[in-house]
Amino acid sequence: MINSQMQQIILNAHNHPTEKQGRTIAMNTGNMSSSKMSERKFTVYENNHRHDKDSDPIELSIALEQVFDKGAFGHVRTAFIKGEKVAIKHVLQDKRYRNRELPLMKQLNHRNIVTLLYYFYHTEYDHLKNSNIFLNLVMEYIPTNLNMLIQKSNRNRKNSRHSLPHGDLCSLSPVPATNLFTIKLCMYQIFRGLAYIHSQGICHRDIKPNNLLFNSETGVLKICDFGSAKHLRRGDSHVSYICARFYRAPELLFGATDYNEKIDLWSTGVVFSELLLGQPIFYEQSGLDQLVCIISKLGTPTKEQILAMNPKYARYQFPQVYPRSWPQLFPCAPTDALDLISKLFAYDPSHRIAPLHACAHQFFDELRDPNKKWSSNRDLPPLFDFSQHELSIDSRINSRLPSYKTKPNANIAYLQQTTQQLATRMFPSSLPASSAIHLGPYPHGNPFLESAATATAAAATGDNYGLGTDISLILYHSYSHT
Template sequence: MASLPLGPHHPPPPPGHDAAAAAAALNLAPPPRTELADNKQASADVGNEPVTGHVISTTIGGKNGEPKQTLSYMAERVVGTGSFGIVFQAKCLETSETVAIKKVLQDKRFKNRELQLMRTMAHPNVISLKQCFFSSTSRDELFLNLVMEYVPESLYGVLRHYSNVNQRMPLIFVKLYTYQIFRGLAYIHTGPGVCHRDLKPQNILVDPLTHQVKLCDFGSAKVLVKGEANISYICSRYYRAPELIFGATEYTTSIDIWSAGCVLAELLLGQPLFPGDSAVNQLVEIIKVLGTPTREEIRCMNPGYTEFRFPQIKAHPWHKIFHKRMPPEAIDLTSRLLQYSPSFRCTALAGASPDLINKLIPEHARRQSVMEIWGKDRSAWWELMKSLVIRLYIFHNAGGNMPVRKCAAYLTQRFAVRGTGKIGNL
């Protein structure tokens, strides 16, 4: 099974995403100590908009008897911009390693929350921080540079690829990506206790060779403390949970679950499920699908909201939103994620639970050998093989280092050639 022919990283426009998944053990081990540099020296000619060939240098080490080491990063191309600053692809001149550097203007009076959070996280489905250092310009502006691993594609770019060729994303990739999204969310929610607060296809990176997914951009992320108020104007509009639209300030990590549900629906549909063009219209788009929220649901979203003047609209049946051949388990998962009441949404841990893994393999397939299925129905055999690819990927490749095509080759050799064993024994 060949990897997807994906193009270069695309800048963020309207979002997109996918879902339907399985499970595996979460990696909750404490992250290894990352050597971070707080050196403010850098080449003076590098400003806030790095151009190809410009170099930023920093010194690491020098503590506890460690030798000092200079690392120089040459900017190659801009891969993202925003109010936060700029993200560019760079190459370390000493190691030839390609990295992504997020460069943000730093207020000297405050610590950078994104840096503090990234220092606490280490997981296969979360972007990793390699170094950090400060640089300054001739105007005495101070910039924080977060040096991260480089992943060449985003889920938005993958969705745009399928849209450009007028195709829907194959369900096997929807399942594979969704599983990893939930695995990453389950880690940040239950490990460091972080709420991402801006989950969308542009902030979900995909390696086009291994199909490993990594959550990125923790610029809006925060550790939520019960009883502590937070801003409600957060999260990109298409993926914004309804409690945020209702002005809730004491929300939970369930706002990420809503965003994940929107991403899943987009992966299945090929376009955003709730494409609102304003905050008010966003709620209208949600009501079109879920129906008018009840008083109890509004109370669950924001107890302080007292306006209840909404037209009574019935919920649209979920099975009518998706095409007829959509697997019922994919529709069921989407409906469990997109609930008005935050406490009724399934958790990220449940989304990455072993209970879902059996749904990847048809019931009849668990009772027959692969060769029996091959002899009766070739198309069913191929569907089974695709399901097994995901299962092998999840159980034997939690870190995501084995390309999907290698998984397929392994399974073909083991089952198609030898024709031994039952599916449930894998």
């Protein structure tokens, strides 16, 4: 029997630890889930940025501290290694799910991606002596994220993000919820990190403020949490029940299973909206409500747009809902920001701007001024030190990427159009402007679920939607008396 202070560790970088090729090492771990521990020795692997081969195991003294974040499959705690503070993600290895996080993180090496330093597995035993295997990812420590930044901005405005006006964001302040230069700095680094991730064939699938670490002192942003990330290969099928609801792309809400990395760009647009408005622009309590909320602001998608989102979706008849103009939706955003937002919130995924093209957008021209400073007159973090790999992603825009003196932004005329002009352009055969439709409340719940598995997942999170949902019935029911 293994002593309570001596637990069995099975180390393997790419396979489940119970597989035969795993290597077993006895380690003095005690109880990893305790609230505070003294310094202990661990045998770990150092990240060599090779997904196909482990480094030689080494022994490290790690002082474990308190847990500061918890989730369904584990928790994150702080620790110290050689005097440096680190974060250790402690994740249950559920045999029902394939763990991709470790090999993906070993593959990634970029200044806007959180750095994996070491990794190891350990086994914990419950009171019935049942064993549970946990993966431990030792990463660089960044104490804050964008969600904390947004909450702080909302507190400064004496407003909680979850108590902001729920139905009409147009009533919000004409001043951005977050400092505009901070928004530029954050969004630029998100796009640069995504450009690198997507160039590796990886889709993050869970872009949201909690997964975007931000150091307010240095101005550095890093994408973290690759627990939902996946290599998206053409022809493969992927679950549509993925990504946090407010940040979920419409093709996922339409039940698509052959989507691509463009879902990350939609999620990034919602993060952009949250930095500007103080809350996500599409904010509802179920997956179906979420789709209706999107349509209420962007208008009814055309048949061609629906097919672009999900070719297998068979129902195209929706009431004609006029889109609101971008200045209406974002009264606090400058024109160049509206132009970038319009390129993210496209129904057709192929029309969403590529992340590296977004880095070259004029919204970020202020960052290209070499004399620009960060808080307390500090230099900006490195933003334009592109690697040869990054420059090979799309050489057509390389000349637009380096820093230079800022130039006046060009006027973007189409963003000044009225709601009626936009509606006429997008829906020429739609209803007259005098009978524009406004969304209202409607009952939650949906009996049209695609499978028992979807039903189980939906019940667990409050989301009720599926490929079999006739959304048009819900929409018509909602607007039958408007």
